[in-house]
Amino acid sequence: MTSGKIHIFGGLILTGFVISFFFTVLKIRLIDLPVVVIIIFLYSQLPDIDHKMSNITWLNLILGITLLWIGHFTKYDTTLFGMILLTVIVISVLKFPHRGPTHTMWFVFASPFLLLFLPDGLFYKPGLMISAAIACYSHLLLDGYWFKLTLKSKKKDFTILSK
Numbered sequence: 284m285t286s287g288k289i290h291i292f293g294g295l296i297l298t299g300f301v302i303s304f305f306f307t308v309l310k311i312r313l314i315d316l317p318v319v320v321i322i323i324f325l326y327s328q329l330p331d332i333d334h335k336m337s338n339i340t341w342l343n344l345i346l347g348i349t350l351l352w353i354g355h356f357t358k359y360d361t362t363l364f365g366m367i368l369l370t371v372i373v374i375s376v377l378k379f380p381h382r383g384p385t386h387t388m389w390f391v392f393a394s395p396f397l398l399l400f401l402p403d404g405l406f407y408k409p410g411l412m413i414s415a416a417i418a419c420y421s422h423l424l425l426d427g428y429w430f431k432l433t434l435k436s437k438k439k440d441f442t443i444l445s446k
C-alpha cells in the first residue's frame with residue numbers, strides 16, 4: 284500500500300468512527316455522505332501537499348484549477364476558494380520542509396476553514412469542517428504526531444523523505 288492509500292484508509296476509519304456517533308450533532312444527512320467521503324479522501328492526505336511528488340499535490344492542483352473554471356463559467360462563486368487552494372499548494376511545495384507546518388495541529392484547525400468557500404445553502408458547513416479536521420488529524424496520527432505544534436520538521440523526518 285502506498286502512503287496515500289494508508290492515509291485514506293485511516294481517515295475513513297477514524298472519521299467514520301467518530302462521526303457515526305455524532306451524525307445528528309454534525310447534521311450530516313444520508314445525501315451528504317458522498318461529499319463527506321470526498322472530504323475525508325482529500326483531508327486525510329492534505330498534509331502531504333508539502334511533498335512535491337505526492338498524489339494529493341497533483342489532485343489539489345487539478346481541483347484548484349477546476350474551481351477557477353467553475354467560478355468563471357457557472358453561477359457558483361468558487362474562484363476565491365480555487366485561488367486560495369492553489370496559493371497554499373504553491374507555498375507549501377516551495378517553502379515548507381516535508382512534515383513541517385502542514386503536519387501540525389495548527390493546520391488541522393486552520394485547513395477546514397477552506398470549506399467555508401463551498402456554495403452556501405447546500406450543506407451544514409460546521410459538520411463538514413469537523414469531519415475534515417478529524418480526517419486531517421488522522422493523517423498526523425499515522426505519521427506519528429499526536430500533538431505537534433512546532434512548525435519545523437524534525438531531522439529524522441528528512442531521512443524518511445529521502446528514502
Ligand SMILES: [Zn+2]
Nearest residue numbers: 330331422426
Ligand atoms: Zn504526511
